[in-house]
Amino acid sequence: MSGHVNSMHDQVAQQLRDLIFGGELSPGAFVDETLLCEQLAVSRTPLREALKVLTAEGLIRHEPRRGCFVNQVSEQDLDEIFPVIALLEGRCAFEATQQATDADIATLDVLHHQLEDSAAHGLIPQYYAANYAIHEAIIAMAGNKWLAQVIGDLRKILKLARLQQLNAPGRLSQSLNEHMVIFAALKARDAEGADAAMRNHLTQQREALRLLARQNKSRISVSNLEQVKHGVST
Template sequence: MRLVPNSLHDEVAAKLRDRIFAGALVPGSFIDESALCAELSISRTPLREALKVLTAEGLLRHEPRRGCFVSQITEQDLDEIFPVIALLEGRCAFEAARNATDADLAALEQLHDRLQRNAKGKRITEYYETNFAIHEAIILLANNRWLAQVIGDLRKIVKLARLQQLHAPGRLEQSLSEHMAVYAALKAHDAEGAEAAMRTHLTRQRVALRELARNQKSRITA
């Protein structure tokens, strides 16, 4: 597989980012630079530039004289990040409720219909993809590039763990209910209601992840 030289390090970063999110590069795993250079037919320079990008995003950590490793997100990381994301995405929902046109709401309705179908079919991966698209649509409707930039950076980190929470018992149905509450507030142009519903949605995601981690720990120690 040979990559074109245009923005080469950005392309390499995108490929590695996709592998991290797909679980092909698991948390804590070592980034083998020699193997990647051979696989992608590139030199060390664009690869190292790509590794710098992913390190700055928090997806990799660099250890002097050892190299780069895929980041391992901790419970403390999640406890610190989720309240910030809830605050920021809540503000996006507030602005989106004020800005949304009939056409915007019709597009959101289609996404929520798809979300319901995926929930009914227990298709967690597809549900997550639709869920992500809804969050992106709401962020776009907020029309605040500073909010979008900060949320985007934080979501890259949280994406390492967020999909797991949908495997918690009852979480899929709960998540759907929360999303429908956000949509109802957006449709009513209820800015404060949309903000509160979004913050509740994200706060409960953290609770679900915490319960899942506790259950996994209990099974290991049992």
């Protein structure tokens, strides 16, 4: 019986993640348990167990006497997470370089051709997909379950922030160049070079996001100023 309950709340936890990552439960939103029970056709028990799982993952926060809310990722969170994930993925690249077989290199070669093709045609969603597949392949090649687990946990938090770093000016070609440097080091069996190149790649992602945040802020300021001017003139 307990196995059934476990699988039930795991299932509900995945449905909640899908609602969050799909934008149906947006950052900062109140989690209405009654509504969700109806929507997901489940009772309170598996829903509450699922909410505990997502709270432990950092996707949900529980406020005493107020209930559960979808977490919001601040600029400070990003400043704290990116150096950590850069270290972890750098270590993955190091271990993957030591472990990779010729077949692994061939798989990465195909993925990098997809990456180049997507970048050449400015296909951002396809670029994201190939980029994700490359990072996943490198994690799998490293074969370190502990690294994979911690990176997976941090990735969920970053996914919550709906990061669009490739929209920063010039970022697409810059990201492609960084990937080619990582791949070159991996092919050359230069573990330390792959580690450094991967850390640089993640650090540059954070800088691209910082640039986007500044641009968005200045756009909002200009728009507010125009509204004020418009208000004064009417």
